[in-house]
Amino acid sequence: MSPSLARLAPRALARATARPAPAAAATAARALGRQQQQQQQQRQYHHRQAPRTAKAGPSPVAIGVLAAGALAGWYFFSSADGEAKVTADSWRKIDFQNVYKDIAALLEDEDYDDGSYGPVFVRLAWHASGTYDVRTKTGGSDGATIRFAPESGHGANAGLDVARARLEPLKKKYPHISYGDLYTLAGVVAVQELGGPTIRWRPGRTDGKVATDCTPDGRLPDAAQGASHVRDIFYRMGFNDQEIAALVGAHALGRCHTTRSGYDGPWNASPTAFTNFFYTELLDNTWVPKKWSGPFQYVDKPSGAFMMLPADMAFKTDPVFRTHVERYAADQDAFFADFAKAFAKLLELGVQFPADAPVYEFKALD
Template identity: 50%
Template sequence: DDVREAIKKSLACPTFDDGSFGPVVVRLAWHACATYDKNTGEGGSNGATMRFPPELTDDGNTGLHTALHLMEVIKQRFPAITYADLWTLGAVVAIEEMCGPKIEWKPGRIDCSDQSKIPANGRLPLGSKDRHHIRDVFQNHLGFNDQETVVLIGGGHSLGRCHRKYSGWEGKWTENPIHFSNRFFVVLLELEWEWDAVPATGSMQYFNRENDLMMLRTDMELIKDPEFKKWVEIYASDNEKFCKDFADAFAKLLELGVPRS
């Protein structure tokens, strides 16, 4: 409870992005888990392997240093909790603080002490790709179905933003990126989107008419693929179901590769 309280207190920061470290803390946990491969049982949050290169220096993890630093400060105060538990708990607390659902979380992850268990780079999804890539990562490697895939991407991207200095893409998905809700699905369906380049980097993404919201190609695939779109429509019209399904899918994500007796 003390650790939860310390995380909660550390999230607000008026000078950082949209005023909270919450979104980047959520992204840290997602990327710690997203290395899981159901075919080999390797990767996932257990081990906290992102402390070491090459995972630490994986291009997909650029920008996570702010969350890693924030978590390090908590770890110094509470050395008994493992990094792997702390990073996953961080996301659970951050989502709750940003008005999201309560997510089931269990301790028990270990930190690997050497670099022998670090998963290979290249397992994180790329925003420039299509539905085949999304299903390859989410189904073939992580073991999620279409419904879980859609709820996880749309829930994650209701928060935070892209930073051109990190990914080359720029902007937020929703008007209030520190408030967790089904808003991602609503704007994805309702707004008109235009495919164009980010002026400073040339990276291609979707912009809305007002140029104040964005979508990655992978986000747009969620309404181009009929099976994905079915879920986008359900979640756009039912925030309660969205929150419940997100909590279940995120809890499952946090458990990938964690041995339980």
């Protein structure tokens, strides 16, 4: 097992590197270790609700200094309409390793959700990119139209204003970075710093200037639908069934909120750790309809503490999707490898990168 696979968030979890072992023994050891870890985390959940990150986020003073110190630069580099001038080669002026570190510093905050902005950063990157239509060549992260109305107000994007506001001081600190690069890099940082795989990423997105560039509503998945709808949405982006199954594994992170999607609860007991627990929970737990006044969803029968969406259940009932789910549940290494490829592809949909734009593979911070 590589060091990256042993790193899990919250930071209170141990970061140990396992030594190489024969394939069969290593697989068995991983399966046993994950089962024990999940059981321990579930016990912790019932006592403390979802686990919190060990470190507090940046202090209000630190954030204030960051924002205030950036205002002068923001004014200097702003255009007449108040938005920074970002040209096709602006990325050349940015040290993206520093941007990575600054985004990582914004992740942990004991006062937000389960103690981390990581899950909502992943969702922001995902929704900024997942509007791409391979047929019309429209949508995607280039232009970052998710920050404009009406796209920002689409039902699927409810709550993402929180993520955009959290990142805004960095846009002011690095006025030459495009919003598209900032939002997608935030997703990469979150996946890696929460224990996930290394994601290849490159800069060069531009900023759309007008709301007329927004994509129409309905291009993102509807959680209430089944396998046919899921395929329609992802095939439109250019993904196949295996890539779709890999991407849905990101539901190991975060939780649903009644004030945003209407649904409620986390998918598992470690919503700030990037693992293959979405698949293991989906297959190994017993899911029953939740009895409540909200939209139809499932909860685990033993405790009722965890949930699955109707669209999630399609990955258990559809025979093709289930084949991939079973593989990822049994082998987290395989999931990480396939997710890294699919997520990098998602973030680049529709983007015309400069020919010399570098490809980054950032190392997760210790």
